[in-house]
Amino acid sequence: MSQLVTALSGGQVVSYVEKLIQQKREREQQPVCAYIYDLGALRERAQRCVSSLPDDCSLFYAVKANPDPQLIASLLPIVKGFEAASIGEIRTIREVSADVPIIFGGPGKKDAEIEEALERNVMLIHAESLHELQRIGWIAERRQQRVAILLRINLRRTLPEASITMSGRPTQFGIDEIQVPEAIRLVQSLPFVQLEGFHMHSLSNNLDARLHARMVATYLQCVQTWIQEHSLSIRYLNAGGGFGISYTDLERRFEWNDFIEELQQVLEDYRIPGVQLIFESGRYIVAHCGYYVAEVIDLKTNHDQHYAIIRGGTHHFRLPVSWQHNQPFEVIAVDDWPYPFPRTERRQTSVTIAGELCTPKDVLAHEVHVEHLRIGDVLLFHIAGAYGWTISHHDFLSHPHPHFYYINQT
Numbered sequence: 001m002s003q004l005v006t007a008l009s010g011g012q013v014v015s016y017v018e019k020l021i022q023q024k025r026e027r028e029q030q031p032v033c034a035y036i037y038d039l040g041a042l043r044e045r046a047q048r049c050v051s052s053l054p055d056d057c058s059l060f061y062a063v064k065a066n067p068d069p070q071l072i073a074s075l076l077p078i079v080k081g082f083e084a085a086s087i088g089e090i091r092t093i094r095e096v097s098a099d100v101p102i103i104f105g106g107p108g109k110k111d112a113e114i115e116e117a118l119e120r121n122v123m124l125i126h127a128e129s130l131h132e133l134q135r136i137g138w139i140a141e142r143r144q145q146r147v148a149i150l151l152r153i154n155l156r157r158t159l160p161e162a163s164i165t166m167s168g169r170p171t172q173f174g175i176d177e178i179q180v181p182e183a184i185r186l187v188q189s190l191p192f193v194q195l196e197g198f199h200m201h202s203l204s205n206n207l208d209a210r211l212h213a214r215m216v217a218t219y220l221q222c223v224q225t226w227i228q229e230h231s232l233s234i235r236y237l238n239a240g241g242g243f244g245i246s247y248t249d250l251e252r253r254f255e256w257n258d259f260i261e262e263l264q265q266v267l268e269d270y271r272i273p274g275v276q277l278i279f280e281s282g283r284y285i286v287a288h289c290g291y292y293v294a295e296v297i298d299l300k301t302n303h304d305q306h307y308a309i310i311r312g313g314t315h316h317f318r319l320p321v322s323w324q325h326n327q328p329f330e331v332i333a334v335d336d337w338p339y340p341f342p343r344t345e346r347r348q349t350s351v352t353i354a355g356e357l358c359t360p361k362d363v364l365a366h367e368v369h370v371e372h373l374r375i376g377d378v379l380l381f382h383i384a385g386a387y388g389w390t391i392s393h394h395d396f397l398s399h400p401h402p403h404f405y406y407i408n409q410t
């Protein structure tokens, strides 16, 4: 763990947390509990991804990874557009920009969502089933408004040289590959629906960058076949998101440069003239810009195991418990001690980091090594920017929500 901590240290964020601790002391506020987003780091990472993409490729941000309007606003000048999975996300994006391109995806779209998405001028809708396609056509016709769609396809084939199977698995997403001819015939019969291409998102949190690019090769080959078989003229292939983040082994990461190198080769071999390649990434863009900070409220030893209890927990940050990993963190030492009795501490031992909820599942890291930890110190959890706050059950036990802070806003 100590090695991990050295590798992680986000210096600027640490000084910011120290400022928060100082402020808390001066104003006698409640224990520290917050999300901190480094918008400068976010812009830099997104810019690096976008700048390296080959011609005819564009990057959309998948808002469900973190729908915070400040993050959306920071990404607005950098990404091509946003992928939304509900009308709520579409509204959030439209509050930041009246005209940025939006792709509307997700299974289970309601009629009212489709209707409002059309009103709010989304660029594309991903049709996830034949029934949904019919409803999109019916609503578009009633509105006398043309709508551009991509068919989301769940492929049946696997990549021959892949070490992991990436499709051919039943899921609730998309249209079965064997229904592609039927789906194309259906779109062609709908006067207000224009088939602009295909969408495939078969992998999530993939750490193998070259494999990811080869998956795109498979997509391109499939699309090429459908274009020929059905004499289609299309403009987009959306290859989804799924660029991965390793939370526990920081040596393993999705090597972006390898992905780009392999993608260039793939495009040389399989490029379809006139077809733009879209990526809609969430986790990879925002995970590293977010931090969760929480003060240690208690330290105890129970049946020979050490526990630190923090002001906060999985109701704010459910990711580690839902993925069953130890969230990486560093200890920020706070020397101030307000009480007239001795301070409990642990040195060079393993501690389980638990939250303030009355459930044994409220654990952010299990038996991890700490050099020195005291009640009143503050834990800074890293890689908390994606699928953190919004996947958590905020109001279980009715504790106050964390504060939200943003650094490097411009």
Ligand SMILES: *Cc1c(COP(=O)(O)O)cnc(C)c1O
Pocket (backbone or CB within 6 Å): 062, 064, 065, 083, 105, 106, 201, 204, 205, 240, 241, 242, 243, 280, 281, 282, 283, 284
């Ligand atoms: C969730 C999702 C994404 C984003 O996935 P990440 O793993 O965060 O990159 C992209 N496309 C679709 C269709 C999704 O459901």
